[in-house]
Amino acid sequence: MSWLLRYLLPVKGRMLILLVLLLAGTGLQLVNPQIVQRFIDTASARGPVAGLLGLAGLYLVIAVIGQIVTVAVSYFGNDVAWRATNRLRADLLKACLRLDMRFHNLKTPGEMIERIDGDVTNMSNFFAMFIVQIVGSFILLGGILGFMFTVNWPIATVMTVFTCLSVGVMIVIRDLGVASSQNERQASAALYGLIEERIAGIEDVQTSGSVPYVMNRFHAAMRNVFLRGRKAWMLRVVPWNATIVLFAIAVTAVLLMGVRLYVNGQVSLGTLYLFFQYTQMLNEPIEQLGNQMQEFQRAKSGMRRSRELLSMRSEIEDGTEHALPDGALGVEFEQVSFSYNKGFPVLTDISFTLRPGERLGIVGRTGSGKTSISRLLLRLYNIDSGVIRVGGTDIRKLRLEALYRRVGMVTQDVQLFDGTLRDNLTLFDSRVSDAYILETTGRLGLRPWIDSLPQGLDTHLSAGGASLSAGEAQLFALTRVFLTKPSLVILDEPSSRLDAATEAALQTAVDQLLEQCTGIVIAHRLSTLEKVDKIMVLGAGRILEFGARETLARDPSSRYAELLRTDREEELA
Numbered sequence: 001m002s003w004l005l006r007y008l009l010p011v012k013g014r015m016l017i018l019l020v021l022l023l024a025g026t027g028l029q030l031v032n033p034q035i036v037q038r039f040i041d042t043a044s045a046r047g048p049v050a051g052l053l054g055l056a057g058l059y060l061v062i063a064v065i066g067q068i069v070t071v072a073v074s075y076f077g078n079d080v081a082w083r084a085t086n087r088l089r090a091d092l093l094k095a096c097l098r099l100d101m102r103f104h105n106l107k108t109p110g111e112m113i114e115r116i117d118g119d120v121t122n123m124s125n126f127f128a129m130f131i132v133q134i135v136g137s138f139i140l141l142g143g144i145l146g147f148m149f150t151v152n153w154p155i156a157t158v159m160t161v162f163t164c165l166s167v168g169v170m171i172v173i174r175d176l177g178v179a180s181s182q183n184e185r186q187a188s189a190a191l192y193g194l195i196e197e198r199i200a201g202i203e204d205v206q207t208s209g210s211v212p213y214v215m216n217r218f219h220a221a222m223r224n225v226f227l228r229g230r231k232a233w234m235l236r237v238v239p240w241n242a243t244i245v246l247f248a249i250a251v252t253a254v255l256l257m258g259v260r261l262y263v264n265g266q267v268s269l270g271t272l273y274l275f276f277q278y279t280q281m282l283n284e285p286i287e288q289l290g291n292q293m294q295e296f297q298r299a300k301s302g303m304r305r306s307r308e309l310l311s312m313r314s315e316i317e318d319g320t321e322h323a324l325p326d327g328a329l330g331v332e333f334e335q336v337s338f339s340y341n342k343g344f345p346v347l348t349d350i351s352f353t354l355r356p357g358e359r360l361g362i363v364g365r366t367g368s369g370k371t372s373i374s375r376l377l378l379r380l381y382n383i384d385s386g387v388i389r390v391g392g393t394d395i396r397k398l399r400l401e402a403l404y405r406r407v408g409m410v411t412q413d414v415q416l417f418d419g420t421l422r423d424n425l426t427l428f429d430s431r432v433s434d435a436y437i438l439e440t441t442g443r444l445g446l447r448p449w450i451d452s453l454p455q456g457l458d459t460h461l462s463a464g465g466a467s468l469s470a471g472e473a474q475l476f477a478l479t480r481v482f483l484t485k486p487s488l489v490i491l492d493e494p495s496s497r498l499d500a501a502t503e504a505a506l507q508t509a510v511d512q513l514l515e516q517c518t519g520i521v522i523a524h525r526l527s528t529l530e531k532v533d534k535i536m537v538l539g540a541g542r543i544l545e546f547g548a549r550e551t552l553a554r555d556p557s558s559r560y561a562e563l564l565r566t567d568r569e570e571e572l573a
């Protein structure tokens with residue numbers, strides 16, 4: 001409840017309006033049967049027609065106002081629900097964006113969408129209506145029973161017993177469907193994960209002819225959602241069904257007692273109608289309570305999942321220091337060991353130093369750990385042991401923001417965001433001027449491409465990357481890093497997708513960039529590394545060789561020299 005209140009407190013004014021409207025609606029509901037009672041009694045006593053018409057008119061006016069109040073309740077209910085749940089959605093998204101890569105490696109984007117939006121949508125009705133309707137239902141019940149006690153206490157007692165029994169049954173079995181509702185949400189999240197994954201890999205799915213296979217998996221996931229959903233629904237409706245049986249017994253008892261009183265002349269026909277009508281009306285708040293109980297079970301499973309997500313902490317704790325020396329930044333790895341999964345070391349005992357402004361080329365076989373080193377430098381993962389220093393400061397002590405502001409990385413995968421070309425190049429930083437963008441793109445050879453676009457920097461790019469060729473996307477990513485004027489730059493296979501001419505242009509630009517900052521270049525092709533100062537040869541997560549490039553190249557027994565020889569032979573072949 002305290003958690004719920006945190007989201008409802010900011011909308012307390014609207015909640016209050018909702019409550020007042022609900023009370024007004026409840027009052028109107030209680031009044032109308034009494035008007036009908038008077039109408040019947042006046043009519044049976046052959047009272048004046050004008051009086052009857054007046055009662056009928058009053059009934060109509062109250063009925064119309066009642067409808068208006070119902071519409072207003074629905075409007076404010078939805079309004080409150082959206083406002084409160086949007087806050088929760090924002091909190092969930094923020095929590096999700098702050099979680100570390102180990103978490104994200106295990107979750108598909110589709111699953112996260114379902115958790116941030118699907119679960120919350122399931123809670124929205126609960127948010128809007130739960131407190132209000134529970135309070136409203138109890139007030140209506142109290143009003144009906146209270147009035148009945150003033151008219152006929154034996155019947156009121158029967159109705160009270162029935163009400164207490166119904167509410168008691170619901171309270172006792174209220175948690176029945178929670179676990180299975182949680183399972184239902186889980187299955188639904190898995191289904192979304194599957195759809196997202198397959199649509200993201202649509203090219204592979206289509207070209208490998210695996211549409212039938214995907215459909216098969218999809219049907220299996222749908223079946224799972226259906227089976228779990230059915231079970232959850234069955235368990236949720238049990239409390240409600242129990243009250244229907246109780247209600248039928250109560251109506252029968254009240255009618256029998258009422259008819260007996262009428263036959264004995266103890267009550268008028270109008271009062272008999274009132275008994276009947278109020279017993280019928282008891283059903284409504286009890287049904288509301290039952291519905292809310294169902295919503296509650298559904299919402300509770302969503303709430304559990306949301307609270308679980310909100311309580312998760314990223315393994316990457318932000319540091320406190322934010323001062324780094326001006327200019328190029330030195331890098332130091334001291335006995336660094338790292339594993340993605342416990343027991344499977346990816347990097348072991350990595351130690352090396354790069355002075356400010358130095359350029360390091362990392363080579364090694366596929367899977368030797370080159371990219372992992374760059375990820376560690378950006379603190380995407382915590383290391384198992386050792387220390388990494390950037391600009392002389394342990395990166396664990398640095399504010400992440402300070403680190404990201406000074407370190408740039410170009411990876412093999414380029415992510416485009418929905419926005420203009422300018423937004424994508426500056427990553428939505430409006431302080432970067434167009435002149436600077438154009439000058440930088442000119443240096444990188446992207447200018448002819450930008451000039452060929454009808455709207456230049458204002459051209460809209462779609463998210464994902466479909467609007468750029470792989471090579472363009474890579475040039476694009478380099479430009480992005482250039483624009484941030486980094487003090488340390490990591491280039492992961494920067495020219496892997498470029499043709500020879502573009503690569504030459506790019507190489508000049510990279511050289512210019514590396515002149516201003518410290519650089520780490522990860523490359524498969526040794527030609528990319530001609531300008532670097534030092535070389536690191538990695539093998540199975542260990543440094544096999546580290547030293548000045550010139551020295552290693554000249555030493556025929558070095559691994560680097562051997563790599564150069566094989567590279568040349570391959571080129572000749």
Ligand SMILES: Nc1ncnc2c1ncn2[C@@H]1O[C@H](COP(=O)(O)OP(=O)(O)OP(=O)(O)O)[C@@H](O)[C@H]1O
Binds near residue numbers: 105370
């Ligand atoms: N997210 C991850 N979770 C678990 N293991 C991973 C993850 N990323 C990489 N690995 C493993 O870590 C090892 C090193 O991977 P890394 O990407 O650093 O190698 P690399 O030298 O950059 O390879 P390549 O030249 O192919 O890019 C590999 O065995 C890889 O399977």
